[in-house]
Amino acid sequence: MLCDDIEVESEKNIVNKVYTACRVGVAHMKEGRDSAVFRVDNKPVDEATAISEAAAILKNAKNPLIFGLGTSTNETQKLAIELAKKTNATLDDTSSFCLGRVVEALLQNRFKTCTLDDVRNKADVTIFWGADPSDSHPRHLSKHSYFPRGTEKQRGWEEERTAIAIDVRKSHTAKICGNYFFQIPPGGDAEFIDALIAALSGKLPKTSYNFPPKRILELANILKGAKFGVVFVGLGLIYSLENLEPLLRLMDTLNEKANFHLIPMVGHYNMRGFNENLFEETGYVNSVKFEDGSVKHGPEYSIVESLKAKTVDAALIIGSDPLSSLPRSVAKNLLEIPVISLDPCETLTSRNAKVYINTAISGVESGGSATRMDGIKVDFKPVVETNRLSDEAVLKKIMEAL
Amino acid sequence: MDFGSFLKAPEIKVRVITYRDIFQDKAMIENRFGEEYRDRSAVIKLDPADLKQLSIKKGDTVVLKNSFGTIVVKAEESGYEPSHRGIAYMPNSPWSNMLVSDETGGTGVPKFKDISVTVTNAKGEKVTEIGL
Numbered sequence: 001m002l003c004d005d006i007e008v009e010s011e012k013n014i015v016n017k018v019y020t021a022c023r024v025g026v027a028h029m030k031e032g033r034d035s036a037v038f039r040v041d042n043k044p045v046d047e048a049t050a051i052s053e054a055a056a057i058l059k060n061a062k063n064p065l066i067f068g069l070g071t072s073t074n075e076t077q078k079l080a081i082e083l084a085k086k087t088n089a090t091l092d093d094t095s096s097f098c099l100g101r102v103v104e105a106l107l108q109n110r111f112k113t114c115t116l117d118d119v120r121n122k123a124d125v126t127i128f129w130g131a132d133p134s135d136s137h138p139r140h141l142s143k144h145s146y147f148p149r150g151t152e153k154q155r156g157w158e159e160e161r162t163a164i165a166i167d168v169r170k171s172h173t174a175k176i177c178g179n180y181f182f183q184i185p186p187g188g189d190a191e192f193i194d195a196l197i198a199a200l201s202g203k204l205p206k207t208s209y210n211f212p213p214k215r216i217l218e219l220a221n222i223l224k225g226a227k228f229g230v231v232f233v234g235l236g237l238i239y240s241l242e243n244l245e246p247l248l249r250l251m252d253t254l255n256e257k258a259n260f261h262l263i264p265m266v267g268h269y270n271m272r273g274f275n276e277n278l279f280e281e282t283g284y285v286n287s288v289k290f291e292d293g294s295v296k297h298g299p300e301y302s303i304v305e306s307l308k309a310k311t312v313d314a315a316l317i318i319g320s321d322p323l324s325s326l327p328r329s330v331a332k333n334l335l336e337i338p339v340i341s342l343d344p345c346e347t348l349t350s351r352n353a354k355v356y357i358n359t360a361i362s363g364v365e366s367g368g369s370a371t372r373m374d375g376i377k378v379d380f381k382p383v384v385e386t387n388r389l390s391d392e393a394v395l396k397k398i399m400e401a402l
Numbered sequence: 403m404d405f406g407s408f409l410k411a412p413e414i415k416v417r418v419i420t421y422r423d424i425f426q427d428k429a430m431i432e433n434r435f436g437e438e439y440r441d442r443s444a445v446i447k448l449d450p451a452d453l454k455q456l457s458i459k460k461g462d463t464v465v466l467k468n469s470f471g472t473i474v475v476k477a478e479e480s481g482y483e484p485s486h487r488g489i490a491y492m493p494n495s496p497w498s499n500m501l502v503s504d505e506t507g508g509t510g511v512p513k514f515k516d517i518s519v520t521v522t523n524a525k526g527e528k529v530t531e532i533g534l
Contacts, residue, residue, distance in 0.1 A: 132421065186489065324496040
């Protein structure tokens, strides 16, 4: 979540103590201990050999895939876009199969949004829909969205904030929301949206799963009274909707009755940065194919469809592990093409890559800038030194070798 | 003679919903090939009535199978109320991803959080390793 208040104690370039961070943050800050590794065909090589092999793979490919970059800085992402142009590559990131379409709609100004600082200072009603920040973004609730005293919310969550969870299971966040947890059946989100819109418009809310209308009316009343409302949209909601139309309609209705904003619960620390950087360059947030100066876009250029259709003939994977995070039925096609893996840690993808370079961990061993889930840019510096190259430096070297 | 061995092991169909777990995420960062990550990932959380129907105890291993893959994971009680027979929960991981359909309708978005599988008693078989 790009927390900007982490303090560490380090000795001999090893982080020993981490303050303020969450469980995941502490593990991340302590992650970097290895020395530089360059491998080709799983055998150790020197830096120059790894770089020239990587460059050769990209050069020989007709349609290489460049994928990942959710845990890379803005500077690295911009370089990757340049590299994709230079190599006529297909370029995509994890947002094509998670929250990309929400970020795209935000960048097209189809949703009203706000910053997490606004949420902390002003929000009186927050909805976590198909999202469980207690597990996915552990400091979200304490740093921004529920527990803090904000400039206009001095009495805090006890008196001035209402947190609502809408989910298919009683997540840890839902437990915090207490009586404001609305449990719906899997796939029941679109109907719940319709029912909520009906309730907001003074009609009787109906669902095929017989959700008690009284409770939906109670929810609508809370939402109508919001002076500064926020809907945090998670994957649970987005995977359940065929398209964003019901969500757009809900936000419009909420804004006729009250004042509501939307923030996507972006998982990787700089996925939004990738979306914004690519959008600025091409008008699209993901799933693009560069071809001799022009750019094509569509789901057929997403990692999933490209691998399924076997349209890509090499892959440069940066800070991502598609062999673990994609369906095995799709990811197995990566085993048939040469893969270059740049990653701070060993992954299934790095173990099966033709070329592997273990890069520095951004935010710990290398610095730069990144874009938070709410669009705020955050700059950060390395806290320890390493002999590992940053992914930015590796991409520069590959570009030069090309 | 153990007549039970001639009976077909009970099999149930469930819809698996995946979710994030901070302890599992932390274990992944520390070592994605480690024991802790496997223990926290290769798990399915079932309704107590489903566990009973499978004639297994919590902690026993089960086989999860569909046309995309077959894996062995540990079965646990979900602890969720109300009853949710036929719906099970797994942390999102390479294990759950071994069962995700490649059908996307051309959208590029697999159904990571909605996986249909059959569950049977694994009769002590060990949890699947994630290697290829």
